[in-house]
Amino acid sequence: MTKRLTGRDTEASAPAQGREAILAVAKKQFAEYGYHGATLSKIATRAKVCKANIFHHFGSKEGLYLAVLKDYCEQLSPLRGSRPISAPTCREQLRQFAQVHLENMLNEQGAVQLFLRELLAKDSLRKEILAKGVLEDNFSSLVQMVREGQEAGEIRPDIDPAMLAVMLLGADVFFFMARDVFQHFRDVHFAEAPGDYSKALSEILLKGCLAKRD
Amino acid sequence: MTKRLTGRDTEASAPAQGREAILAVAKKQFAEYGYHGATLSKIATRAKVCKANIFHHFGSKEGLYLAVLKDYCEQLSPLRGSRPISAPTCREQLRQFAQVHLENMLNEQGAVQLFLRELLAKDSLRKEILAKGVLEDNFSSLVQMVREGQEAGEIRPDIDPAMLAVMLLGADVFFFMARDVFQHFRDVHFAEAPGDYSKALSEILLKGCLAKRD
Amino acid sequence: MTKRLTGRDTEASAPAQGREAILAVAKKQFAEYGYHGATLSKIATRAKVCKANIFHHFGSKEGLYLAVLKDYCEQLSPLRGSRPISAPTCREQLRQFAQVHLENMLNEQGAVQLFLRELLAKDSLRKEILAKGVLEDNFSSLVQMVREGQEAGEIRPDIDPAMLAVMLLGADVFFFMARDVFQHFRDVHFAEAPGDYSKALSEILLKGCLAKRD
Amino acid sequence: MTKRLTGRDTEASAPAQGREAILAVAKKQFAEYGYHGATLSKIATRAKVCKANIFHHFGSKEGLYLAVLKDYCEQLSPLRGSRPISAPTCREQLRQFAQVHLENMLNEQGAVQLFLRELLAKDSLRKEILAKGVLEDNFSSLVQMVREGQEAGEIRPDIDPAMLAVMLLGADVFFFMARDVFQHFRDVHFAEAPGDYSKALSEILLKGCLAKRD
DNA sequence: GATGAATGAGTGTTCATTCAT
């Protein structure tokens, strides 16, 4: 009775309380400053809870970080299905995938930032488990997609499907990381237009850049 | 006469002294653990100098970090010319570039790790100045290369040169970041063969992945 | 029940705990060695608390110092009333004031030492706020006292009341500061007799030193 | 030949060099911040010399401080004679002394600040030796002056000459210390007029504040 | 006479963590 209902807090940006408030703030902090750069004091302050309360809920900084990681995972995984890839031809599927994937990354900046940082770390403890879990989803979807395209005779059979997948994902990751810097390059016109970027990307992936020689 | 010969230090990884010793250790530590993860105590211990000496030479942790960044920059920039790209056709130049660029990244893992981490940070102070300086070198080389290919009629004129550059660099960056994870993907066969990766990469960039329809 | 009785701590100099223990030690240290001469390590050790605990309670060295200053203020202010000045004639009131004021200073050596040091500093931030608060109390009491004496025709009307106040307070301050040195002056006989000092002081203030010429 | 003549540097405020430059800066710093508040790094920087050079000339911080103290002493002692006290009557001599003494203090703020700080310290090592040396000069002059006045029947014989001396010096010391604070007291009109202060001071000392009763 | 490099002990401060309540 004395306890307030906290059920609907997840919807919208209503100020969560207790455990959830901590988690929400921690996600931001870890994403922005990395594991070592983030501090429990700051997280506690911003979440308007006592520092000791963090330990009550998460046991340790490491524990909190893992909870953040897990939360980000759950937040990321279902997204792939948010706008289902469905098109008759493989080339069209790839175009859609390129578009949707980049959109998702930009919608989940915190999660992506954290994962990429994890990739750069040397621990390899969490790196394998987590990054693999997130990457593999997208990766095997793509590979499967390409394989079907090859079986349908649409994609060249001498193409390594994994290679294609890496190129698409890599282009998106690089865009995500360097978009701030791109804005200061005069040769770049797509810095603020992810849609155009995705289109041009899939175009080159499909047709290559060589002029047709006849 | 009274001065000790330190000549051979430059050659191998012989223990440098004073300022250089600190810088060398700091480069490793910052690359491995990031700015916040690295500690001056550890750096001092490993460099076999007094902690206070770091401040004598670099003023502050920030100062040391900037010196490291600057040093990595100078170490990275001239690399582009280390194995000069020279081939009659543009497609061959791109193939060479893909190869050399990835090799360079793998040879300078510390520098690259640091730069990528910097890209993920929010400072934008160092990000712009440094990442721009390093990225732009490779970037504009590539763009120029593609432009010439277009003028020679070798590359499709409707291709955005910057787009091609981003795809190539992005694929390399992504390979660099995720290679550890790749090793655990069964679909991936190039994880430990950067040479093959570069070849397949440029192949797709040039010809695309679509089957020829005639 | 489970809570320990701490009641008697206030009475004597029993070892206070936590915040109060720190404050008590800090007051001594700052008074004895000044702001820069005092160190938090020493304060923590003597207060038998962890150094970090000081920051938990006071935020910073500056914060602790200000708390000390504030505490000394409250300790000093009510003293004026401790032995209320009450006498029919103004001359008697002045005699009493001279006596009581010097006694108070000698009873609160720590506070006085700190205040005088603060007067010699250049901050002017704390100087104004604090010294003013403490000085003004005594100062305006004296001025008011003299004014009433003038209205009653007891004190010469051409006397500046503020001047008289400064002379009385100044003589006490100087005695406080130099009493150690006075002991080695053969001409001085009042060094260890503050009572005599106060008496002689008010005598001269009232009657002057000139021989009566008639 | 290669060495510049440094002889006349002492005159005027020409930028001294080496030892003298250090001493000049150290005097300011010690006076302003006290022994613990002043740092050799700052002194070295401001004197535009190497920190190690300070040790070359003065051996240690303590050594430098003592040199400063000695220098201030020499600077202060002869001042009493700068404007010789000479008047037929004792009362006039006292008036002159009050005036000259306060002037001297205000002209030598650094020295005075340092000495007063020393008086507040607990070392009593230097306190006795130095403060005594400086104080005693003024003190015994005054006492002697008063004694002669008493012998000449000008000063009341029941006055303790030391007491009169302490009151005069104390009033000046207090003015020196609190003059910044005085400016914010509405009752005080002499804060920026040391001349008036000295006059009023000697007036009260001589004649007292009581109204003439007949 | 003067400097730059180097140092050990110490500074104030912050860290993640624990505990009693």
Next chain:
DNA sequence: AATGAATGAACACTCATTCAT
């Protein structure tokens, strides 16, 4: 579930000092 007090270890940084040149 939540808090304030407390802690030890570590943090970046400054101190006065030394030494070879």
